[in-house]
Amino acid sequence: MKYCKTLLFLLTTMFWGMAANAFGVYRDWDIALSERYDVRVIKMDHRHLDSIPDILDKFPNLEEIDFSDNRLKSLPASLYSCKRLRKLNLFRNRLSYIPNSISRLAKLEELSLSYNKLTVLPDSIGYLPNLKTLNISGNQLQRIPATIGRLKMLEILRLSFNQMDSLPEQIILLKNLSTLDLCENKLEVLPERMGMLHNLHFLFIAENRLVNIPESVGDCKALQELDVFHCGVLSLPASLSDIMTLEYVYIDNRTQAFYQNPRLRTRQKIIVVSSGTYPYRPTQ
Numbered sequence: 573m574k575y576c577k578t579l580l581f582l583l584t585t586m587f588w589g590m591a592a593n594a595f596g597v598y599r600d601w602d603i604a605l606s607e608r609y610d611v612r613v614i615k616m617d618h619r620h621l622d623s624i625p626d627i628l629d630k631f632p633n634l635e636e637i638d639f640s641d642n643r644l645k646s647l648p649a650s651l652y653s654c655k656r657l658r659k660l661n662l663f664r665n666r667l668s669y670i671p672n673s674i675s676r677l678a679k680l681e682e683l684s685l686s687y688n689k690l691t692v693l694p695d696s697i698g699y700l701p702n703l704k705t706l707n708i709s710g711n712q713l714q715r716i717p718a719t720i721g722r723l724k725m726l727e728i729l730r731l732s733f734n735q736m737d738s739l740p741e742q743i744i745l746l747k748n749l750s751t752l753d754l755c756e757n758k759l760e761v762l763p764e765r766m767g768m769l770h771n772l773h774f775l776f777i778a779e780n781r782l783v784n785i786p787e788s789v790g791d792c793k794a795l796q797e798l799d800v801f802h803c804g805v806l807s808l809p810a811s812l813s814d815i816m817t818l819e820y821v822y823i824d825n826r827t828q829a830f831y832q833n834p835r836l837r838t839r840q841k842i843i844v845v846s847s848g849t850y851p852y853r854p855t856q
Contacts, residue, residue: 596633601625609633617641617661629653640664640684652676663687663707675699686710686730698722709733709753721745732756732776744768755779755799767791774855777803778822787811796820799853800827801845813840822853 596612598604604611611631616624617640624639626648634654640663647662652673659682667688675696680703687710697706698719705728708716713734720729721742729746732755739754744765751774759780767788773796775789782804789795790811799822800808807828812818814833821842823829829842845852 601627605630612636614638624648624651626650632656635659637661647671649673655679658682658702660684670694670697672696678702681705681725683707693717695719701725704728704748706730716740718742724748727751729753737781739763741765747771750774750794752776760804762786762789764788770794773797773817775799776855780804785809790814793817797853797855798822801852802847815840820853 593607596610597615598611598613599615604614605627608631611634613636614634615638617638619642621642621644624644624647627650628634628648629650633656635656636659637657638661640661642665644665644667654677656679657677658679660677660680661684663684664687667685668690670685670690670693672694674694678701680700682705683703684707686707690708690711690713693708693713693716695717698717698721700723702725703723704725706726707730709730709732711734714736716731718740720740723746725748726746727748728751729749730753732753734757736757737760739762741763744763746769748771749769750771752772753776755776755778757780759777759782762782762785764786765788766786767790769792771794772792773794775792775795776799778799778801780803785800785805785808787809789809793815794817795815796817797820798818801822802824806826808830810830812830813836816836818840821829821840822845823842824847825844832840
């Protein structure tokens with residue numbers, strides 16, 4: 573019986589290995605190099621890696637890289653020659669620097685730099701014309717560059733758990749932005765013209781130091797979910813009451829909610845969250 577289980581395990585491993593290669597997914601450098609034109613995805617996550625061999629330009633059809641959960645402090649120069657790269661996952665490493673060369677990844681659509689040791693982002697981060705998702709949560713950023721406003725295709729921007737006290741005004745230029753997560757920062761103000769983010773569905777600004785929320789937020793007519801738990805403000809703008817799409821508003825017991833529009837009272841749910849409750853919304 574033990575022999576049968578071992579054999580079954582080996583056969584299963586071989587099958588999934590062959591299936592992965594069949595879809596262009598590679599987890600071994602030697603195999604990848606031997607079949608370099610077939611490589612679409614390189615997955616080297618959870619490997620305790622300190623470095624990556626400078627060979628990424630050997631894979632002309634490479635579209636996705638996953639180096640998450642390693643110990644990387646730097647990235648190989650060949651990375652920036654991957655002209656077809658669409659997804660780059662560098663979650664939970666030890667990166668403290670991203671070079672300007674990042675702008676050479678012109679086809680990049682998804683970029684995760686979350687939970688590294690970044691204190692600054694290069695201006696070139698704004699020169700990724702196809703970027704749709706940018707996750708920079710869990711770093712030590714105090715600012716993001718004004719060039720962020722050039723990311724016309726950006727839909728999801730996650731900046732939670734940083735050290736930011738303000739946002740560049742140019743963030744209002746992100747016309748396709750649907751999710752903006754700014755939780756757990758040191759924000760004291762938001763851009764006055766936040767209402768220009770007409771496609772914004774989810775706005776999370778919990779655990780900040782805000783003095784007020786601009787009335788213009790009421791012009792975010794697609795807004796569905798608003799998290800202002802312990803965001804610093806004591807009252808919410810009255811303009812929120814007329815957002816017909818708004819479904820959930822999360823506040824703490826110190827915050828005075830807006831006077832709800834009677835026509836929308838059954839749709840708009842204002843949820844008072846107790847301190848120490850986590851998670852308190854499905855999107856956390």
